[in-house]
Amino acid sequence: xxxxxxxxxxxxxxxxxxxxxxxxxxxxxxxxxxxxxxxxxxxxxxxxxxxxxxxxxxxxxxxxxxxxxxxxxxxxxxxxxxxxxxxxxxxxxxxxxxxxxxxxxxxxxxxxxxxxxxxxxxxxxxxxxxxxxxxxxxxxxxxxxxxxxxxxxxxxxxxxxxxxxxxxxxxxxxxxxxxxxxxxxxxxxxxxxxxxxxxxxxxxxxxxxxxxxxxxxxxxxxxxxxxxxx
Numbered sequence: 001x002x003x004x005x006x007x008x009x010x011x012x013x014x015x016x017x018x019x020x021x022x023x024x025x026x027x028x029x030x031x032x033x034x035x036x037x038x039x040x041x042x043x044x045x046x047x048x049x050x051x052x053x054x055x056x057x058x059x060x061x062x063x064x065x066x067x068x069x070x071x072x073x074x075x076x077x078x079x080x081x082x083x084x085x086x087x088x089x090x091x092x093x094x095x096x097x098x099x100x101x102x103x104x105x106x107x108x109x110x111x112x113x114x115x116x117x118x119x120x121x122x123x124x125x126x127x128x129x130x131x132x133x134x135x136x137x138x139x140x141x142x143x144x145x146x147x148x149x150x151x152x153x154x155x156x157x158x159x160x161x162x163x164x165x166x167x168x169x170x171x172x173x174x175x176x177x178x179x180x181x182x183x184x185x186x187x188x189x190x191x192x193x194x195x196x197x198x199x200x201x202x203x204x205x206x207x208x209x210x211x212x213x214x215x216x217x218x219x220x221x222x223x224x225x226x227x228x229x230x
Contacts, residue, residue: 015106
């Protein structure tokens with residue numbers, strides 16, 4: 001995904017992902033690109049109205065944090081709007097897959113009324129997220145009451161793993177869960193945090209004490225690693 005982003009290709013968000021953001025109250029910026037009057041008849045809860053024709057001059061309305069997740073939607077997938085916002089240096093811009101019709105087809109609900117024209121973005125940890133600093137300390141020193149669980153696929157781990165970590169690919173986790181002790185906290189990680197969070201959800205549901213790393217991590221064959229905030 002990072003390479004795909006760097007090439008400037010269009011990134012899409014699925015309805016399920018946006019629903020998850022809303023359900024878990026995960027900080028994000030949701031922009032309705034339609035005409036304001038049309039948007040008032042039915043929009044996604046939490047959306048801010050910035051019509052596409054006004055977007056190019058609305059840069060100052062966007063948050064200073066360039067890592068903020070920004071999701072754009074309209075009646076269609078607007079590649080021009082995506083190019084404008086990502087061109088301002090935002091790292092996590094996407095358009096809603098299928099636009100508003102895709103949202104409704106996926107079971108998303110609409111609300112009506114006047115939309116806000118002001119973006120309010122207050123980042124906060126996702127439920128179950130471990131800080132990068134705490135993860136680094138655990139990776140360096142270890143802890144008797146914690147296990148680092150690498151949920152990447154086997155072929156990915158061939159290029160390197162954190163020393164002392166255990167590998168169970170997320171796709172095998174439900175079948176192999178009994179390999180993990182319940183008297184220790186499990187800290188999951190992958191490459192970008194997406195699969196790590198999925199593993200967190202599975203283990204949490206099964207009664208494990210668990211957290212996950214929500215960051216980009218690269219590991220070499222010596223176990224040395226580099227972590228970058230998304």
